[in-house]
Structure formats: structure tokens, C-alpha cells
Amino acid sequence: xxxxxxxxxxxxxxxxxxxxxxxxxxxxxxxxxxxxxxxxxxxxxxxxxxxxxxxxxxxxxxxxxxxxxxxxxxxxxxxxxxxxxxxxxxxxxxxxxxxxxxxxxxxxxxxxxxxxxxxxxxxxxxxxxxxxxxxxxxxxxxxxxxxxxxxxxxxxxxxxxxxxxxxxxxxxxxxxxxxxxxxxxxxxxxxxxxxxxxxxxxxxxxxxxxxxx
Numbered sequence: 056x057x058x059x060x061x062x063x064x065x066x067x068x069x070x071x072x073x074x075x076x077x078x079x080x081x082x083x084x085x086x087x088x089x090x091x092x093x094x095x096x097x098x099x100x101x102x103x104x105x106x107x108x109x110x111x112x113x114x115x116x117x118x119x120x121x122x123x124x125x126x127x128x129x130x131x132x133x134x135x136x137x138x139x140x141x142x143x144x145x146x147x148x149x150x151x152x153x154x155x156x157x158x159x160x161x162x163x164x165x166x167x168x169x170x171x172x173x174x175x176x177x178x179x180x181x182x183x184x185x186x187x188x189x190x191x192x193x194x195x196x197x198x199x200x201x202x203x204x205x206x207x208x209x210x211x212x213x214x215x216x217x218x219x220x221x222x223x224x225x226x227x228x229x230x231x232x233x234x235x236x237x238x239x240x241x242x243x244x245x246x247x248x249x250x251x252x253x254x255x256x257x258x259x260x261x262x263x264x265x266x267x268x
Contacts, residue, residue: 065089065099079197112226115247117167122218126247131166132215134208137186142166147204147229148238149174151183151190151197201238202246209250219251220258227251 056073059066069075086108087099102108114120117129124130128144139159141147143166150162152174162173182191190196209216229240229249 057251090209093132098170107223107225110225112228114228114230116229116231122214122221125215125218126222128243129167129171130215132159132208132212134204134211135211136207139163141200141204143170143205144201146209148201149177151185151200152177152180154178154180154183160208198238198242201243205250206253209254216254217246220254222251238258 056075057068057070059068060061067075081221082107083103086102086105088102090100092098095156102253105111113123115123115126117124119127125132131143133140133142134149135141141163146162146165147166149170150159153159153162158177162170165173180192182189184190192202209219224254227244229243229247231240235239237245
């Protein structure tokens with residue numbers, strides 16, 4: 056192998072009878088860390104795929120590719136919360152806009168854009184009641200309800216949980232054309248990452264207990 060050093064670059068060229076094809080295929084898209092070792096040599100050590108090593112954010116929306124789409128609020132990922140069955144987080148969230156139990160349960164069965172659009176018919180209000188507690192729209196208490204629902208979803212729906220955990224430690228964002236005033240994208244993304252952290256910790260503790268048994 057012939058190694059050439061350039062400003063910001065290291066070029067490796069195979070000589071006769073040598074090949075880099077297999078090595079390149081096995082390390083495609085990876086990021087390497089350069090460090091000096093004894094004898095004046097240099098070591099290039101893989102840090103893993105670029106997306107993971109550089110912690111490139113993942114934008115979660117209803118248009119994300121599968122299986123990431125399962126993380127989004129639009130996803131059909133049934134769960135049960137406070138004795139009510141929901142088809143999606145969106146159905147839960149939009150249902151909170153309605154004061155009547157019948158309307159809330161109607162929206163609970165919806166998912167995707169159908170659930171979102173159904174919320175357009177809700178009466179304007181600065182507060183709502185949930186299990187007898189008055190909650191002000193767009194406040195921490197409102198967001199806490201969203202996090203409670205998300206915990207239920209990802210705990211109860213295996214495929215959605217697997218999709219969320221598969222994002223590893225990469226930052227999640229929720230960037231859409233029209234951000235919500237009640238729950239901005241930065242708040243939604245933070246909720247997903249907190250839920251992911253709790254699930255990952257629970258999984259690690261479960262693995263340790265299994266190993267000790």
C-alpha cells in the first residue's frame with residue numbers, strides 16, 4: 056500500500072496484487088479517529104457509521120421512512136391509557152380539545168391525518184378537563200399528559216418501541232412546515248428522547264437481572 060498525506064486527507068493506494076475493495080465495503084460510510092502511536096506511526100480507528108458517530112439528528116414526522124414513522128404521533132400504534140383505548144397519539148391529543156366524552160372516544164379510534172383533521176372542529180378553549188383536573192392548553196401540564204400517553208404507547212406497542220430504541224442516542228427533532236403552538240416540535244422531540252431514555256434504562260436493568268439469575 057502507498058500512503059500519501061495531504062492537508063486534511065490521507066490517501067491509500069493499493070499496489071500490484073493488493074486490493075482495498077473488501078475493506079472499503081466493510082467500512083463504507085464510517086468515521087475514523089486519527090491518533091499517534093509509538094514509533095512515529097499513526098492509527099485510524101473506526102468510530103462507527105457517520106450518522107451515529109456525528110450524532111446527526113433524526114427528523115421524526117408522519118413522512119419518515121419505516122420503521123421511524125411508527126414513532127410519529129400519526130402512526131397507528133394502539134395503546135391503552137386511563138381505561139381508554141387509543142389508536143394513536145394524535146387521536147389522544149386531538150380528543151383533548153373536546154369537552155364531551157363521546158367526542159373524545161370518537162377521536163380515540165382515529166389515527167393519521169384523519170385524527171388531526173377531526174380536531175379542527177373542536178371549540179376554542181384555553182383550558183380543558185382531564186380526569187377531573189383542569190389543564191391549561193400549551194403549558195407544562197399539557198405536555199406532561201402527552202408524555203404520559205407516549206410512555207403508554209411505546210411501552211405497550213412492541214414495534215413502535217423497537218423503532219424508538221433503534222435510534223440509539225442520536226438527537227431526535229420534529230421539524231414540520233407548520234409547527235404547533237400547543238406543543239412545539241422541540242418539546243415533542245424532547246418527550247420522545249426522555250421516553251427513549253427510560254425504556255433503554257429499563258431494558259439494561261432487565262438484562263442485568265437476567266444475567267444474574
